[in-house]
Amino acid sequence: MRAGSACPDGTIAVIGGGASGVLVAAHLLRAARQPLDVVIVDSRAPLGAGVAYSTGDARHLVNSPSCEMSAFGDRPGDLIGWACAQGCEVARSDFVPRSLYGRYLSHVLAEARRQTNSASGLSWFREDVVALTRQSRPDGTAFVLGFAGGGHLDAGHVVIAVGPPSPRAPWSGDAELIGHPGLIEDPWEPRSLDRIGPKASVLLVGTGLTMVDVALTIAGGGTNERSLYARSRHGLLPLAHRTTPVEAWRGRLETAETARELVRAIRVEAEKIEFAGGDWRSVVATVRRQVPELWSALPVAEQRRLLRLGLRYWEVHRHRMAPAVDAALTRLRQGGRLDVGPGRLLALSARGAKLRAQIGRARGDEVLDVDVVVNCTGATGGYPGGSRLLGQLVRTGLATVDGLGLGLEVDEHGDLVGADGASDPGLHVVGWARRGQLLESTAIPEIRAQAERLARRLTGAHP
Numbered sequence: 001m002r003a004g005s006a007c008p009d010g011t012i013a014v015i016g017g018g019a020s021g022v023l024v025a026a027h028l029l030r031a032a033r034q035p036l037d038v039v040i041v042d043s044r045a046p047l048g049a050g051v052a053y054s055t056g057d058a059r060h061l062v063n064s065p066s067c068e069m070s071a072f073g074d075r076p077g078d079l080i081g082w083a084c085a086q087g088c089e090v091a092r093s094d095f096v097p098r099s100l101y102g103r104y105l106s107h108v109l110a111e112a113r114r115q116t117n118s119a120s121g122l123s124w125f126r127e128d129v130v131a132l133t134r135q136s137r138p139d140g141t142a143f144v145l146g147f148a149g150g151g152h153l154d155a156g157h158v159v160i161a162v163g164p165p166s167p168r169a170p171w172s173g174d175a176e177l178i179g180h181p182g183l184i185e186d187p188w189e190p191r192s193l194d195r196i197g198p199k200a201s202v203l204l205v206g207t208g209l210t211m212v213d214v215a216l217t218i219a220g221g222g223t224n225e226r227s228l229y230a231r232s233r234h235g236l237l238p239l240a241h242r243t244t245p246v247e248a249w250r251g252r253l254e255t256a257e258t259a260r261e262l263v264r265a266i267r268v269e270a271e272k273i274e275f276a277g278g279d280w281r282s283v284v285a286t287v288r289r290q291v292p293e294l295w296s297a298l299p300v301a302e303q304r305r306l307l308r309l310g311l312r313y314w315e316v317h318r319h320r321m322a323p324a325v326d327a328a329l330t331r332l333r334q335g336g337r338l339d340v341g342p343g344r345l346l347a348l349s350a351r352g353a354k355l356r357a358q359i360g361r362a363r364g365d366e367v368l369d370v371d372v373v374v375n376c377t378g379a380t381g382g383y384p385g386g387s388r389l390l391g392q393l394v395r396t397g398l399a400t401v402d403g404l405g406l407g408l409e410v411d412e413h414g415d416l417v418g419a420d421g422a423s424d425p426g427l428h429v430v431g432w433a434r435r436g437q438l439l440e441s442t443a444i445p446e447i448r449a450q451a452e453r454l455a456r457r458l459t460g461a462h463p
């Protein structure tokens with residue numbers, strides 16, 4: 001298959017080569033009964049790494065135990081087996097470095113390519129897709145992908161696996177701050193943290209997992225004297241996993257009609273299990289699997305309320321730190337290197353080479369004069385964000401942003417719903433862009449399940 005080929009039959013284009021795109025491609029190749037051309041389009045290398053697994057910092061660990069991070073739902077030991085074959089002893093409850101996990105995903109793709117039937121194939125175009133259009137062909141509806149570099153690709157099916165929107169710093173609209181050398185808008189930009197001086201004072205805006213990664217990278221080495229302040233509205237840090245696995249909670253929540261009822265029901269079950277000598281984490285693990293059902297049962301106004309009032313609390317309990325990461329962060333805090341607290345960034349202004357941050361707190365504002373401010377708020381931009389492709393899809397009516405701006409409107413199978421309200425059986429969405437529908441759609445277990453289901457559907461393989 002070539003770019004510009006007029007033969008879309010059997011061609012499935014996967015836009016995005018992060019974990020979602022790679023898992024879709026690998027499951028398609030494994031499930032293929034008929035010859036299938038799978039084409040991944042992404043300018044970013046290596047395939048599989050995306051933002052999450054391209055970190056070279058060995059202190060950055062995955063945030064789930066290795067038995068939950070397999071590429072295969074029915075083979076929880078696959079990652080462990082592969083890691084051991086590489087000479088890394090990994091147990092079920094270990095949290096592997098994210099760079100190792102990125103290599104695992106590359107291996108999964110390479111294996112799927114090796115094992116697929118001989119007439120099927122995989123190609124990778126190192127391009128950004130900037131346009132997607134439908135074209136009518138005598139052999140049925142097909143699509144044309146337009147590349148930033150000018151080429152194009154025809155496909156019979158398209159999988160949109162583009163991940164979250166780019167981070168958008170709270171100060172990005174402030175013209176006076178543009179180009180200030182102390183501002184770091186995207187800490188995942190390669191080498192963006194290198195310019196922080198060894199004695200710098202640093203304000204980290206956000207206290208979630210991105211902040212934890214950044215704090216470990218810039219202060220965790222012990223060879224510098226940087227002082228760090230982390231602030232967010234709630235000042236809540238992600239909680240930690242236990243070092244030993246927790247027993248599963250076998251209960252089930254009834255769907256609720258209001259956000260308040262739902263939050264209360266989760267809290268009651270967590271308290272009951274703690275009272276009985278168990279662990280709240282087991283309730284969170286079970287409820288996580290029920291989230292799409294609980295979420296979709298709420299009216300939109302209540303979903304909005306849940307996002308405003310309850311999401312941050314859910315996230316700190318659900319997206320937890322590996323025990324070793326928690327220990328490293330605690331050392332930084334106890335050593336006086338990292339100060340974490342509540343406070344909303346109200347204003348930021350340049351004071352020569354320094355930056356002055358005004359932080360709103362319940363007991364009076366706080367003023368911090370620092371050398372560097374790093375945006376650690378994560379993917380806060382909302383869809384379609386700055387993506388040329390998503391902007392074009394929405395403009396042309398092929399896609400619509402869901403009512404809460406969390407992702408794209410999809411039907412129950414994850415097929416894209418256009419402005420006319422109809423879903424397109426040739427356009428499929430995997431990962432982050434399904435958050436509006438599922439809420440939990442960003443971590444490997446959820447992405448893996450979506451990829452497996454889609455591959456079975458597109459290849460006609462039995463469930």
Ligand SMILES: Cc1cc2nc3c(=O)[nH]c(=O)nc-3n(C[C@H](O)[C@H](O)[C@H](O)COP(=O)(O)OP(=O)(O)OC[C@H]3O[C@@H](n4cnc5c(N)ncnc54)[C@H](O)[C@@H]3O)c2cc1C
Nearest residue numbers: 016018019020050051052062063128129162163431443444
């Ligand atoms: C720092 C971090 C750590 C994480 N740690 C974990 C963890 O430990 N465990 C876990 O389960 N989850 C973790 N996650 C969640 C993470 O979202 C998923 O695990 C997974 O990496 C998401 O992959 P993705 O492919 O959907 O998105 P991404 O990794 O963002 O990949 C999307 C890809 O699409 C490409 N793309 C975007 N637009 C276009 C376009 N127009 N044309 C072509 N290509 C395009 C991008 O270049 C990118 O490579 C983490 C997330 C982050 C940010």
